[in-house]
Amino acid sequence: MIWWIAGSIGYLVAITATYTFFVQQQSAYESLLADYPDALLAMFGVESGAALFSPDGYLTSQAFGWLVPLLTLALGIGVGAAAVAGEEEAGTMDLLLALPVTRTYVILQKLGAMFVLVLLLGIGVFTGTAVGAVAVDMDISMVNLAAASFSGVLLGMVFGTLALAVGAATGKRGLSLGVASGVALVAFLIQTLAPIVDWLEAAHPLTPFYYYGDHQPLVNGLHWGHAGVLIGLSAFFVLVATFTFRRRDISV
């Protein structure tokens, strides 16, 4: 876990620090990009070639458009699936629930642990990018960088709590991983293709990714309403997790 976060930080430092080099090659890249299909550019969060060379455009395409959500999602889902279902499949849930604690308490403790881990990753993301940005004197607001990192944390929590809920309801870790990753993949594809596929445009606000990045936190800072939607979704999944987990038998 620690190595994973350290690796991400290292990558982000490196990626951010190569910004200057990238901008120097702007004309070469521009001619190259002209040949790329729009869909592929959209996949990396690039809506027009020129935007790619602004600091926020660069960071979006290189990190916050796909890598950061991928990291926080993977961590959130992994922890969420392990929290109840993983522990149940390992057999340690019997020992834990035989202690004088309520199941609600167990869910909330697991949620707390998940939040701390994903938040640590978010802090790692911020630190890595910030170090790289300072090193090459990139024109980017640290507050907005923090806002974008925190949005990534919230997005990770949405899918983490979804995995937690599926695991709490069923006790099946594989199912929990599968459902949460599947939903994440579909949501990611919708948000990616929404700008270029008309009929997907309407579905875009239905995905958590919309509330993660649509208002461009690297430029505009944190959108409290959008952050609220992500927190609300997480809270809903936690409620589902608690409600279902309290009602059922624990498997051996």
Next chain:
Amino acid sequence: MTVAIHTEGLTKFYGKERGIVDLDLDVDQGEVFGYLGPNGAGKTTTIRLLLDLLRPTRGTSRVLGKHPYFDGVGVRSDIGYLPGELALYGNLSGVQMLTYIANLRKMNDLGDAPQVAERLELDLSRQIGDLSSGNKQKVGLVQAFMHHPKVLILDEPTGGLDPLMQQEFYRLVHEAKEDGRTVFLSSHVLSEVERIADRVGIIREGKMVVVEELDTLKARAPRRLDLHFASPIPAAAFEALPNVEDVSVDDAVVSCRVVGSVHELIKTAARFEVTNVVSHEADLEELFLQYYRGEADAS
């Protein structure tokens, strides 16, 4: 005397599959109760219902008068539990795991854990994942005893323990009983509970077949008797006697199995010149096997 564990019509089905059916059970405080039955009979199901890990299909249960669901935290703070299929946090050391448990039990320290671990010759500083299965079992026992619980519920407790450690475990159980605490232990083998249980209950295919004092059961168990005579004896004289079965005659020695009263056998033998009577240990094991197979009557 107050009842430590009480169940009434306790029933659990997993879908259509039977767990236990209409189980009535009372275990008194300060009693050591052996809960016996073959694998899959429903022992673990009963125990997990008491801990609210499972929810009953119907029926009720109480531990020290408290309801496992409505007062789950209260019930579980009184219980020390050793799961039948023990799984521990392999990446923690013994001390770390016991500290984690102690925190969740709101204990200020590790309670009795260090003493129990020392008696079981368990090194708590070692990583649990590196321990042998017997030593893991000891960690399980230590966490069950650490908070000095009023009720100990131990599912197959001596599995993996070597004979010396089993002795120490029996002493721990004995001391808990002396303390007035209740010990409920399940097993599929009689020998595990024979020396420490006051009473035993035998469960078979989800139903309680018999609940009896161990001594009463022993009186009911078949015994092998060898009768030595002064001269060769006709087997026919003993074959038709009540309570007597499995008669074999070797010259002047008659060997048979007796269940219950030996009155008729002795009366018959007295007609000849008896030189010696050898009585073997009551074969409790045989009686249990009969219960397991569903052959013994449940009276």
